[in-house]
Amino acid sequence: DLTEGDLRRELRSSFSLARTPAMSVIVMSFAYGQGIPRAADLVFDVRFLRNPHYLDALRDKTGEDAEVGAYIESDRGYADFFRRLADFLAPLLPRYRAEGKSYLTIAIGCTGGRHRSVYVAEKLGAWLAGHGYRAAIRHRELERDKILG
Numbered sequence: 804d805l806t807e808g809d810l811r812r813e814l815r816s817s818f819s820l821a822r823t824p825a826m827s828v829i830v831m832s833f834a835y836g837q838g839i840p841r842a843a844d845l846v847f848d849v850r851f852l853r854n855p856h857y858l859d860a861l862r863d864k865t866g867e868d869a870e871v872g873a874y875i876e877s878d879r880g881y882a883d884f885f886r887r888l889a890d891f892l893a894p895l896l897p898r899y900r901a902e903g904k905s906y907l908t909i910a911i912g913c914t915g916g917r918h919r920s921v922y923v924a925e926k927l928g929a930w931l932a933g934h935g936y937r938a939a940i941r942h943r944e945l946e947r948d949k950i951l952g
Contacts (some may be wrong), residue, residue, distance in 0.1 A: 804902075806910070807903070808876060808901075808902040808903055818850070818929070819850050819922065820923045821928055821950065823939055825935070825936070826896070826899060826900040826904055826905060826907060826936060826937070827905065827906040827907075827936070827937040827939065828896070828906070828908075828909060828926045828931050828936045828937065828938050828939070828940075829842075829906060829907070829909070829938075829940075829941060830908075830909050830911065830924045830927050830931070830938060830939070830940050830941070831843070831908060831909070831910045831911070831924065831940075831942070831943055832866070832910075832911050832912070832916055832920035832921045832924040832939045832940075832941070832942045832943060832944070832945075833910055833911070833912045833914075833916050833922070833943045833944045834912065834913065834914060834915050834916030834917075834943075835848075835912050835914060835916075835942060836915075837944065837947075839910060839912065840908065840910045840943060842908045843909070843910035844907050844908050844909065845892075845907070845908075845909045845910070846909075846910045846912065847888065847909070847910070847911050847912070847913075847923075848913075849884075849898050849911055849912065849913050849919045849920055849923050850883070850912070850913050850914055850919070851880065851884075852875055852878045852880065852881060852913075852919045852923075853873065853874065853877070853890060854875040854913075854914065854918065854919065855871050855873065855918040855919070856915060856917075857872050857916070858874070861918070863888055864916060865916075865942075865945060866917065866918050866919065866920065866922030866923070866924070866925060866942075867921060867922075867925065867942075867945075868922025869920055871921075871922060872922050872925075874943060875918070875919055875922045875923075879931045882928050883928075884944050885908065886924070886927060888923075888927070892909075893934070896931075896934075896936065897927060909927065911923045911924045911927065916942070916943060916944030916945070917944055917945060917948075920942075921942050921945065924940055924941075924942065925940060928940040944945070
């Protein structure tokens, strides 16, 4: 009995398809109040980081704005969290790719889906691209805001 991954490896080897195709990684920010994205393979909660929503100067900005990023990075736990997140993902991603997964969705959630999760998703997308993955970044709540006006 072969698993799907075993069969895929056998076919690659039989037909000289030695190189595993690149895996696309979708990084999606979201608000927990709107539900965890159904397509998520991995989910990370960043509600422990300081919330820019409570500062009038940052409330109407998003995690795509430099001021919000600076505020989030000023959280004493941010750098350690991000390093640990990268350390966690680094050995997993090649294993997903080796199993023949063509894409993986990583969801990053916070309370409103506009500040912390957006910033971390952007940073994670850049980290992934720097490590040779095709990274697409989606911000579910920001996209909804644009559609709903």
